[in-house]
Amino acid sequence: MPGSPHIVRDVMTRDVAVADRDAAFKDIVRTLQDRKVSALPVVDGEGRVVGVVSEADLLPKEEFRDSDPDRYTQLRRLSDLAKAGSVTAGELMTRPALTVTADTTLAQAARTMARARVKRLPVVDADGRLEGVVSRTDLLKVFLRSDEEIAEEVRREVVAYLFPVPGSAVRIDVLDGVVRLGGRIRDTSLVPVAARLVRAVEGVVDVVFELDGRDTPAA
Numbered sequence: 001m002p003g004s005p006h007i008v009r010d011v012m013t014r015d016v017a018v019a020d021r022d023a024a025f026k027d028i029v030r031t032l033q034d035r036k037v038s039a040l041p042v043v044d045g046e047g048r049v050v051g052v053v054s055e056a057d058l059l060p061k062e063e064f065r066d067s068d069p070d071r072y073t074q075l076r077r078l079s080d081l082a083k084a085g086s087v088t089a090g091e092l093m094t095r096p097a098l099t100v101t102a103d104t105t106l107a108q109a110a111r112t113m114a115r116a117r118v119k120r121l122p123v124v125d126a127d128g129r130l131e132g133v134v135s136r137t138d139l140l141k142v143f144l145r146s147d148e149e150i151a152e153e154v155r156r157e158v159v160a161y162l163f164p165v166p167g168s169a170v171r172i173d174v175l176d177g178v179v180r181l182g183g184r185i186r187d188t189s190l191v192p193v194a195a196r197l198v199r200a201v202e203g204v205v206d207v208v209f210e211l212d213g214r215d216t217p218a219a
Helices: 027-035 057-061 071-074 077-084 106-116 135-142 147-162 189-200
Strands: 039-043 048-052 118-122 130-135 169-175 178-184 206-211
Touching: 027 039, 027 057, 039 130, 039 135, 048 057, 057 077, 106 118, 106 135, 130 135, 147 169, 147 178, 147 189, 178 189, 189 206
Parallel strands: 178 206
Antiparallel strands: 039 048, 118 130, 169 178
16 A cells, blocks of 8 residues: 555545435345445435445344334334334435545544444545445555555654754664664653654554663753
């Protein structure tokens, strides 16, 4: 993967399986199985995302297939009971759909997924039309960057900025995404700043410091 992907556009899947509002229950299940995905964006006639239908939306039909829920369950799970009796994507889907744009940062997309406890997000343009899907797996692609790429970015964006020569001599080693900085620096108070900046580099797993300080002459 060339360069450092910082936004959803760099990692999203563009070939996306979708459903329209009238898609039948069995067709939805078949598409999920065939495409090996856990959810489908539901789109209108102009390609705008109007909802998402997921495995979780389909399961109530099986759960309540041969049961007669008591009144407490009926009151507590009205939405699931309604989905158990639904037969089309428009009836089953969760709406409004939680979406992101292609310019969303990977960190923002990851936070959105974590907070909503979802595995994938439709990617839409300014008009709400579907452009792709980003999944948890897509977000992890950043960790496929080579150690050489990571080292070069750390050298260019962090070390050259915080610890310029002369005065500092910093060695950068990266192995399996773990960045190790060694050598001598003039100002050890910058180490916490360097830690934050290095960890912000896409693909970094961890950072280890082996830096010796050098007293700065009094002004």
